[in-house]
Amino acid sequence: MQPIPLRTTVIGSYPFPAWLEFASAHLDQFGSEDIAEMVDDAVVAAIHDQLESGTDVITDGEQTRLDFNLSFYGFLDGIEPEQESPRRWGPPAHDQRGKHSITGDLCAPEGLGAVEEFQRLQRLAPDSRDAPTLKASVPGPYTLSGRLLPNAQYPDRYAVTEALLPIVRRELEALVEAGCGEITVDEPSMSCYAYREDPARFVDIFNRTVEPVAGRCRLSTHLCFGNYKGHPVGYRRYAPMFPAFLEMAVDEIHVEMANREYAELALIGEIAARKDVAVGIIDVKSYFIESAEHVARTVRRCLDFAPADRLAFAPDCGLSQTARWAARQKLKNMVDGVHIVRAEL
Numbered sequence: 020m021q022p023i024p025l026r027t028t029v030i031g032s033y034p035f036p037a038w039l040e041f042a043s044a045h046l047d048q049f050g051s052e053d054i055a056e057m058v059d060d061a062v063v064a065a066i067h068d069q070l071e072s073g074t075d076v077i078t079d080g081e082q083t084r085l086d087f088n089l090s091f092y093g094f095l096d097g098i099e100p101e102q103e104s105p106r107r108w109g110p111p112a113h114d115q116r117g118k119h120s121i122t123g124d125l126c127a128p129e130g131l132g133a134v135e136e137f138q139r140l141q142r143l144a145p146d147s148r149d150a151p152t153l154k155a156s157v158p159g160p161y162t163l164s165g166r167l168l169p170n171a172q173y174p175d176r177y178a179v180t181e182a183l184l185p186i187v188r189r190e191l192e193a194l195v196e197a198g199c200g201e202i203t204v205d206e207p208s209m210s211c212y213a214y215r216e217d218p219a220r221f222v223d224i225f226n227r228t229v230e231p232v233a234g235r236c237r238l239s240t241h242l243c244f245g246n247y248k249g250h251p252v253g254y255r256r257y258a259p260m261f262p263a264f265l266e267m268a269v270d271e272i273h274v275e276m277a278n279r280e281y282a283e284l285a286l287i288g289e290i291a292a293r294k295d296v297a298v299g300i301i302d303v304k305s306y307f308i309e310s311a312e313h314v315a316r317t318v319r320r321c322l323d324f325a326p327a328d329r330l331a332f333a334p335d336c337g338l339s340q341t342a343r344w345a346a347r348q349k350l351k352n353m354v355d356g357v358h359i360v361r362a363e364l
Contacts, residue, residue, distance in 0.1 A: 021271075021295050022152070022237075024327035025318065025361045026075045027354045028297060030241050030273065031156030031203060032337030033065040033080030034346050058083055062143050068343075070145070072350040073358075076152045076201065079140040081339065083132070091163060094131045095186075097123035098167065111248040121170045125182040131190045133157050134197050141198070155199050156241075156337075157191060159206040160184040161224055177220075184228055191232045201237040203273070204229060210242035210260060211253025218263035226268045239271035239297065246336045249304045257283050265293050273297035275335040278304050281317070284324060291325035299335035301349045308348050314356025327364055332357050 035043075039061045046054065065080025084090040092100060099120040106115050137155045144153055160183035164176050173179045187204075194202055209221045229238055242260065245252030257274060264272065272290050276282075276299045290296040298321050301309055314332075321330055332353060338346040 020328045021331055023075055024330070024364060025357050026331040027073070027357050028076035028154070028331050028333045029069065029074060029078055029350070030333055030337045031078050031081050031154075031205070032084070032339035033068065033078070033082070034339055034341060034343035035082065036061060036064050036343065039082065059139070059143065062139055066140075066144055068347050069350065070151070072347070073354040074151060074350060076154050077140075077144065078154050078156060079136050079143075081136075081156070081337065083136055083139075091131050091158060092119055092166065094127045094129060095125060096128065097121060097125045112250060113245070113247050113252050116166065116247070118166050118168050120168050121173055121179070125167075125173070125179070125186070127186045127190075130193060131157070131186065133190050134193045137194055137197055137199050152201055153199070154201040154203060155194050156203040156205055157187060157194070159204045159209070159225060159228055159240075160187045161221065162206050162208040163187070165208050180224060184224065187228050188231055191229060195232045195235050199236060201239075202232065203239045203241050204269075205241045207241065207243045207245055207253070210257070211244055213264075214254045214256065214259040218260050219266075222263055222266045226266070229268055233268045237271070238269045239273060239295075240267060240269050241273045241336075243273075243275040243299070243336045246304060246340050249340055251278075251304075255279055257286055261286065261289060265290065269294065271295040271297055271331065273299065273331075273333060275299040277302040277309075277317075277335050281320070284320065287321060287330075288324035291329040295329050295331060296325060297331035297333050300332045301334040301353050303334050303336050303338055303341045303346075303349075306342075306345055308345060309352055309356070311352045311355035311359060314353055315359040318357055318360040322360070327361075 042057055061082035062079045065082055069077040099122050101117040101119050104115045105117045133155055140153050160180045163183050164179040167179050169175050169179055173182055244255045272294055287296045300317055
């Protein structure tokens with residue numbers, strides 16, 4: 020059950036402040052202490068916006084990551100990072116990010132950086148009885164494998180996934196040991212490709228990944244269809260994933276609904292019969308600003324399918340691809356709209 024009926028939460032990422040984007044492109048002009056201060060300031064800004072919205076769960080906004088998962092490759096040994104995009108012009112799409120070559124055994128002797136991120140969030144977030152819950156987000160091994168090119172040692176994507184699986188497992192364990200009580204394991208690649216792959220195989224991969232921390236923290240997974248500069252990448256239907264994905268060892272499953280005009284909304288009832296469900300109620304790919312009343316109407320629709328103590332509400336995806344002015348207002352209206360309905364219970 021949800022710790023708070025109709026809980027409000029976020030996925031992970033938040034827009035970079037404009038000054039951080041500029042500074043990131045000119046890091047050679049800053050010293051190490053300048054950069055450390057810059058990172059702290061960016062996380063403070065992300066925390067501030069989330070606190071202003073009143074969200075029940077906050078993250079560090081992933082302000083130290085280049086992208087939802089791209090920065091993790093910087094922690095991996097055994098790869099040759101791609102130096103430049105294979106396609107630099109034309110409409111934005113996932114192929115502009117390119118892929119990295121594998122040159123040896125895949126390992127991450129210093130971890131993936133998520134523990135340091137969480138400890139920074141702990142240090143900078145308010146610490147009081149009514150403070151929001153702090154959450155960490157980590158990409159799963161199948162999603163991480165998508166930007167690595169198979170080779171003779173790792174002949175296909177599943178082999179790469181198996182090599183990454185223990186690395187992610189150790190990161191999850193380290194997060195729990197650092198005091199993290201809520202973790203989202205993001206596997207959007209699973210939701211993007213479930214229509215053509217074996218969903219039961221995905222569930223097995225996922226459950227082996229989270230096995231050491233299942234029951235030791237509140238676990239969720241985020242299943243969406245991609246968001247590169249406002250563009251999805253997957254076949255946008257949840258039907259191929261269920262009922263198989265109900266066997267994932269998580270407390271909560273997040274589903275993208277707003278951008279899909281609430282297609283398959285009845286699915287949240289199927290999920291809620293077994294687990295908590297977080298409904299993506301804010302469209303991060305659109306600059307239509309949902310009003311609090313608009314959100315409240317949608318929350319009431321969701322209550323036709325699932326009880327309040329099983330429901331949470333969040334943006335469809337991370338907010339990093341949405342302009343900060345819009346992300347801030349969308350998040351505040353989301354919380355205000357949910358509170359309207361919470362007061363009616």
